[in-house]
Amino acid sequence: MMFALGVSKYGGEEGLGYTASLFHLFTHALFKALLFLGAGAVIHAVHSNEMKDMGGLRTKMPITHLTFLIACLAIAGVPPFAGFFSKEEILLAAYQHNQPIYWIALLTSGLTAFYMFRLYFNIFWSKPFQGHKEHHGEGGFVMMLPLILLAIGAAFAGFIPFGTLVSSDGKELASHFHLSFSIAPVALGLIGIFVAMYLYKTENNQPNRLATSLGGLYKAAYHKFYMDEVYLFVTKKLLFNLIGKPAAWFDKTIVDGMVNLTGAGTQVVSESIKKWQSGKVQAYAIYFLTSLILLTVLFIYIW
Secondary structure (H helix, E strand, O other), rough: HHHHHOOOOOOOHHHHHHHHHHHHHHHHHHHHHHHHHHHHHHHHHHHOOHHHOOOOOOOOOOOHHHHHHHHHHHOOOOOOOHHHHHHHHHHHHHHHOOOOOOOOHHHHHHHHHHHHHHHHHHHEOOOOOOOOOOOOOOOOOHHHHHHHHHHHHHHHHOOOOHOOOOOOOOOOOOOOOOHHHHHHHHHHHHHHHHHHHHHEEEEOHHHHHHHHHHHHHHHHHHHHHHHHHHHHHHHHHHHHHHHHHHHHEEEEEEEEHHHHHHHHHHHHHHHHHHHOOOOOOOHHHHHHHHHHHHHHHHHHHHH
């Protein structure tokens, strides 16, 4: 969605990226919400959010299984599900305006299909269902109805002529579908799905062997290319020490010190003049008379 906006211009076909971005935001809202609710239904059923505690749930949770599968097909860009149409618009916009971005998007669309179906097969296939006494199957009607409604949207929302409703200049923009252009992204998506099926549909040692063969690359990917460590180093070692601590010292010592100095000065002045507030009318009258005499002398004899 973000790089579709990045390659978009304004008006007509030049603004296709804008329309494609919001179209994918619309379809994404359906199938991604469905994935989140489906994950919630699974966690509710097995009392765990670890995939190692799942597997074989397709027979025990048929509605969740079917709706989750629809969401995975949609996010993988498999036709005719909703994600296919919005992704096609994004890829076409990138292809027309920025070829490197297009190839990056094409690769990541294949990776998306792979990791989503890795998730799907690990949860609903992989190994025989390991039930326990606390497992209570699918939730009731209140949990299943949103899944069904979102699955319908994830399956058919792509057929909405979104360009006639939203465009960069407010004018209608015809939807695009080019069979020859769709071959590459759909083929990559299907390859990702079949690779995930080969590795994860049934429990086997292939994923471990593949991870071992990749060596350092797998280790780096497993640790998210150490982005967390880089982030912590930049924030804790650099920003906190070089900027945060000096800023905290300045705030506590200088800023708070000035405020405290003002308060202390006020206290000193108040201590020195509070004895004037005796509550005795006679004293106030003397102060008043003395001040009046001094002002009279000042104005008449000095000024």
